[in-house]
Amino acid sequence: MKPVxxxxxxxxxxxxxxRDFDEKEYTGWVTVPNSLWDNNKARGxxxxxxxxxxxxxxxxxxxxxxxxxxxxxxGLMPSPNIIASALTQRSSHGKxxxxxxxxxxxxxxxxxxxEYAMLDQMSNGRLIAGFAPGGGxxxxxxxxxxxxxxxxxxxxxxxxxxxxxxxxxxxxxGRYFPLRYVNLWPKPLQQPxxxxxxxxxxxxxxxxxxxxxxxxxxxxxxxxxxxTHRAQQEFAAVLEKHGDKYHPFxxxxxxxxxxxxxxxxxxxxxxxxxxxxxxxxxKGHLRREGRQLTYGPGVPYIPAAAWREYLKGYTPGRKLxxxxxxxxxxxASQSIIVGSPETVTRRIQNLIxxxxxxxxxxxxxxxxxxxxxxxKSMKLFAEKVAPxxxxxxxxxxxxxxxxxxVESSAEALH
Amino acid sequence: xxxxxxxxxxxxxxxxEHGNGAPLLxxxxxxxxxxxxxxxxxxxxxxxQHARVIAPAHPGCAQTDENKDIDVIEDVVFHYLEVLxxxxxMQFDLVGGCVGGWIAAELAVxxxxxxxxxxxxxxxxxxxxxxxxxxxxxxxxxEYGQSYASLREMxxxxxxxxxALEMFPDGKGDLEDEVRRYQMLRLSSRIGFKPPYFYDxxxxxxxxxxxxxxxxxxxxxxxxxxxxxxxxxxxxxPNGSELKIIRGTGHSxxxxxxxxxxxxxxxxxxx
Numbered sequence: 001m002k003p004v005x006x007x008x009x010x011x012x013x014x015x016x017x018x019r020d021f022d023e024k025e026y027t028g029w030v031t032v033p034n035s036l037w038d039n040n041k042a043r044g045x046x047x048x049x050x051x052x053x054x055x056x057x058x059x060x061x062x063x064x065x066x067x068x069x070x071x072x073x074x075g076l077m078p079s080p081n082i083i084a085s086a087l088t089q090r091s092s093h094g095k096x097x098x099x100x101x102x103x104x105x106x107x108x109x110x111x112x113x114x115e116y117a118m119l120d121q122m123s124n125g126r127l128i129a130g131f132a133p134g135g136g137x138x139x140x141x142x143x144x145x146x147x148x149x150x151x152x153x154x155x156x157x158x159x160x161x162x163x164x165x166x167x168x169x170x171x172x173x174g175r176y177f178p179l180r181y182v183n184l185w186p187k188p189l190q191q192p193x194x195x196x197x198x199x200x201x202x203x204x205x206x207x208x209x210x211x212x213x214x215x216x217x218x219x220x221x222x223x224x225x226x227x228t229h230r231a232q233q234e235f236a237a238v239l240e241k242h243g244d245k246y247h248p249f250x251x252x253x254x255x256x257x258x259x260x261x262x263x264x265x266x267x268x269x270x271x272x273x274x275x276x277x278x279x280x281x282x283k284g285h286l287r288r289e290g291r292q293l294t295y296g297p298g299v300p301y302i303p304a305a306a307w308r309e310y311l312k313g314y315t316p317g318r319k320l321x322x323x324x325x326x327x328x329x330x331x332a333s334q335s336i337i338v339g340s341p342e343t344v345t346r347r348i349q350n351l352i353x354x355x356x357x358x359x360x361x362x363x364x365x366x367x368x369x370x371x372x373x374x375x376k377s378m379k380l381f382a383e384k385v386a387p388x389x390x391x392x393x394x395x396x397x398x399x400x401x402x403x404x405x406v407e408s409s410a411e412a413l414h
Numbered sequence: 415x416x417x418x419x420x421x422x423x424x425x426x427x428x429x430x431e432h433g434n435g436a437p438l439l440x441x442x443x444x445x446x447x448x449x450x451x452x453x454x455x456x457x458x459x460x461x462x463q464h465a466r467v468i469a470p471a472h473p474g475c476a477q478t479d480e481n482k483d484i485d486v487i488e489d490v491v492f493h494y495l496e497v498l499x500x501x502x503x504m505q506f507d508l509v510g511g512c513v514g515g516w517i518a519a520e521l522a523v524x525x526x527x528x529x530x531x532x533x534x535x536x537x538x539x540x541x542x543x544x545x546x547x548x549x550x551x552x553x554x555x556x557e558y559g560q561s562y563a564s565l566r567e568m569x570x571x572x573x574x575x576x577x578a579l580e581m582f583p584d585g586k587g588d589l590e591d592e593v594r595r596y597q598m599l600r601l602s603s604r605i606g607f608k609p610p611y612f613y614d615x616x617x618x619x620x621x622x623x624x625x626x627x628x629x630x631x632x633x634x635x636x637x638x639x640x641x642x643x644x645x646x647x648x649x650x651x652p653n654g655s656e657l658k659i660i661r662g663t664g665h666s667x668x669x670x671x672x673x674x675x676x677x678x679x680x681x682x683x684x685x
Contacts, residue, residue, distance in 0.1 A: 140552060143608045147600045148482065288559035291552070297592075298554035300600035304474070308593045316560035316585040 001398045002249070002406055003390035004352055007097060008056035008378065009065035009254065009361045012049045012083075013281050014073040015368035016041040022279045022289075029072040029137045029284030029293055036073075045076075048371050050083060052364075054090040055375060059382035063095030063128065065361050068102050070141035074281040081115045088122040096123050097361070099197055099218060100130025104149045105142045109156035109177055113163045113184055120188035129194045130218070131157045136292075136299035137285065146301040152176045154209060157198075161213075164193040197252065202231050203302070204238070211235075211242040216359070218252040222286065222321050224334040228253055228355045247404045248358025248397050256336040256363040257348070259380040263339045267327070269373050270338055274330070276367030282322030289323065336366070341384035348385070352393050356400065360389075419477065422493070422500045428477035429470040430454060433462030436530070437503055438683070440469040441494075443512020443536070444550065444638075445569050445666040448476045449598035450581045450591050457668040460676035465507065465683070470497055472513075474601045476594060484604045487539075487614050491520045504528065507683055508626075511535040511668055512639070513602055519617060519647070522624045529626040533679050534647055536632055536665045538612040538639050545640040547612040554599055560585045568637045571664035581669065612639075621650040628654045629682040631675060633663035655682070 016038055018024075025032060053064045066083050069075035077083055080098045087096050096119065101112045112131075120127040133153035139146045155174050159182070162172075168183030188194050196213070199220040200206035210217045219231045236246035258274070260266035279287075285294050293299070300307070324330045331338075337347050348360070364381070365374040417430045430447065432454060438461060442448045447455055448471035454462070461467050473493055474480035484490060494517060508529050510518030515537025522529050538547050553565040562582045563573040570578035582595070606612040628651045632644035641657075648657040658678060663670040 136555070139607070143611070145603045145607045147603045148485075151482070291555050291557045291564075292559070293552070293555055296555045297596045297599055298551040300596055300603055304480070304593055304597045304600065307596045308589065311586075311589055311592055314586075316556070317558055320559075 001394065001401065001404065002358075003397070004357075004393035005062040005249070005359050006386055006389065007063040007065045007095070007359065007361045008053065008061045009363045010049055010053050010365060011067070011069075011075040011281075011363060012046070012077050013277065013365075013367055014042075014076055015045070015276070017073065017276070017280055017368070022283065025283075027284035027290045028074060028280055028282070030140045032071070032073055032284070034071075046083075049365070050086050050090065052371065052374055052378070053083075053087055056378060057087075057091035057094040059378060060386070061094055061382065063097050063126075064091065065097040065099055067099050067130070068132070070105075070138065072137065072284070074285060081119060084119050084127075085122065088119060088126075093126075095126050095128050097128040097197065098130050099128075099199060099361070100132040102132050102134035102138055103156035104133055104144050104152045105138060106156070108179075109159050110163065110179065110182065110184075112156070113160040116160070116194065117164065117184060117186050117188040120190055120194050121186050125189040125194075127188070127190070127194045128197055130197045130199070131160070132199050133301070136294040136296065139299050139301075140293060146299045148176075149301045150205075157196075161193055161196065164188050202227070202234065203306075204234070207235050207238040208242070211238045211244060214244065216250050216252060218254075218359070218361070220254065222254060222256075222335045224253065224255060224351055224355070228351070228357070232355050232357060245404065246356075247401050247406065248356050248393075249406055251355075251357050252359030252361055253355065253357050254361045254363065255334075255348075255351070256366060257344055257377070257381065258336070258338045258364070258366070259341055259344050259377045259385060261340065261380075263343055266338045266340060266343075270366065270369065270377070271327075273365075273367040273369030273373070274336055274338070278322045278324065278330070278367075281367055282320075285322070286320045287322035288317060288320055292320065341380055344381070345385045345388045348389055349392055352389065353396060358393075358397065420497075420500050422496045425473075425479045425481060426477065427470050427479070427497055427500070429468060431469075432458065432467050433465055435465040437506040438465040438467045439503065439506050439508050440467055441508070441510035441514030441517050442469060442472065442475075443510075443514045443666070444598060444602075445578075445581050445669050446511060446514070448472070448594065450595055452476070452590065452594070455669060455672065457672035457676050460672065461509070461679060464680055468501065468503075472517075472598070472601050475597045480600075484601070487516065487520055487605050490517055490605060491524065494521055495525075498528065505530050507531045507533070509533040509535070509679060510537060512665065513538055513606065513612070515539065516612070516614075519621070519624075520614065522626065523617065523620040524623075526623050526625040529624070531683055532624065532626045532628040532651075533682065534628065534630050534644075535668055535675070536636055536639050537630075537643070537647060538606070539614060540618050540643045540646050541610065541613045541615045542640065542642050542646055545642045547640070547643070548638040549611075550638060551599065551603065551607055554595075556584075569665045570670060571633065571635050571662060575670070577669050578666075618646065618650060621647065622652060624651045624653070626653060627682075629658065629679065630655060631658045631660060631667060631678060633665055633667045633670065634659050634661050635663070636665045638665040
């Protein structure tokens with residue numbers, strides 16, 4: 001058994017928007033005018049963000065997390081593999097998690113297989129390979145028809161893993177990506193292949209596909225009320241059905257945190273970055289204000305029968321994370337946990353206890369948060385929060401999952 | 415209403431049929447029977463007074479089976495060739511609106527001999543430089559989590575007119591209407607959500623093959639398929655009419671002015 005794995009996730013937001021952005025601009029996604037990009041301010045931004053990730057490695061985080069977004073102010077990583085490549089040379093022990101490459105957006109999945117294999121070699125086997133289908137905004141980014149996104153996604157994911165594990169050349173006679181010569185050079189270093197993580201938002205079919213293949217399920221939700229715990233139970237039940245057993249490292253969640261010396265100081269220091277993140281970065285994604293593109297009838301990627309079920313429980317105009325109006329509401333969403341080391345430790349421990357989650361993917365830099373504050377928070381977390389979380393989670397997991405040998409589990413094997 | 419399921423090469427196709435007379439195949443668009451409403455609209459009722467109107471639901475719409483092999487418009491056209499076989503329709507009048515008009519035009523360029531007369535209403539399908547067809551998918555994402563005003567604006571002359579609000583109300587609409595709307599978007603995303611966006615580049619240079627007398631109808635303010643597309647259809651189809659504009663309507667003339675639009679179609683078919 002091992003303790004909870006703590007990862008540092010960086011989204012790389014565009015931090016130089018004017019104060020009246022929310023008032024003036026309709027969205028932060030897809031159609032947000034790129035005339036707002038300012039080279040005078042943005043020079044050196046990627047360096048700053050990469051340095052923060054390298055710092056996480058220095059501080060002893062278990063890994064660094066990157067993901068792919070296009071045409072938005074929320075995340076400036078259209079190609080996370082480029083950042084990952086830099087990290088292979090700037091870090092030495094942490095995993096490099098790419099969560100993930102958006103497979104339906106890529107012309108040929110072989111490109112992803114090749115780049116991931118290169119990254120695995122370049123990092124000496126530290127890659128965690130995430131595959132994601134992309135959500136609503138991404139269908140608009142690259143004009144990907146949503147109706148067949150899921151099928152395309154799984155064909156690509158399976159082809160990539162096959163190309164890593166089966167000797168080539170072989171022919172792939174697929175529906176979407178037929179290829180005559182699949183013959184990967186280089187192969188990935190990790191054997192039989194790097195761990196695969198797949199994000200989902202509690203859809204039973206995604207959980208089933210993940211379970212079938214023995215991968216790790218990552219819940220792509222930014223709020224952690226009762227749903228996180230329910231997702232864990234649902235996934236555990238799906239694993240059971242597939243003759244597999246749940247353990248905490250089959251499951252991961254995304255959360256944000258800010259740690260400072262006291263509760264009061266933490267709130268004061270992070271508040272500007274937090275509101276920048278909620279009101280600007282989430283506009284068009286997790287805000288009802290304007291037009292959110294993430295989920296809805298215009299991006300019809302789930303079957304009609306599933307849509308009917310969804311509509312039955314749906315409340316039009318309901319608040320999303322970015323619509324919170326005050327600090328108390330934000331606090332209750334358990335999305336961004338802010339406070340002293342004691343407060344943050346207690347609240348995250350509580351979350352781990354309930355959700356039995358072994359992979360915490362934590363966002364430290366929020367919105368336009370300045371470099372020195374993000375680093376201070378990361379350092380306090382690493383020194384004053386992480387040790388207790390590791391200690392307590394190890395105890396909890398050992399008691400709750402006796403006999404589970406993480407090293408021989410599907411996740412560790414892969 | 416008399417609806418029935420027919421078997422088309424192993425797939426279920428749902429269709430409505432109404433009236434007596436010469437067969438008239440109707441292919442639906444976004445604001446229409448099968449794509450919103452379960453039943454005939456007044457426009458179709460009017461046509462059915464003088465013809466045997468047959469309206470199949472597109473693949474994946476209403477109770478018609480979804481067909482995951484559909485990638486491009488050609489696949490839908492082939493589906494309809496099979497539907498025609500199953501219905502044993504040798505020659506018929508063909509009326510299509512919006513995406514249905516696109517399918518109708520594609521059928522007509524391939525099998526001109528099957529079509530007696532052709533009517534296109536706000537048909538998509540053409541590439542016209544500098545006149546992009548609107549992004550109905552983005553507009554279908556509600557504003558403030560509940561307003562479909564911009565979708566109505568795209569599909570009708572104005573967002574607040576009663577017939578638009580009836581089909582695309584804000585907030586929660588009739589559950590089954592909403593599911594049908596979703597199904598139509600899902601089918602459309604297969605053939606219309608990617609470059610080419612609701613068009614098939616070669617179609618324009620194939621229109622010369624259409625031999626049937628053709629009537630092209632457009633709303634005065636079509637915010638989805640620009641009027642220049644209608645002008646191109648009218649000009650390029652050898653037996654094409656002048657473009658008929660229905661005043662005060664947008665993309666969905668058959669819903670916004672059902673009587674006037676149906677009269678125009680009927681007069682043309684009877685001429």
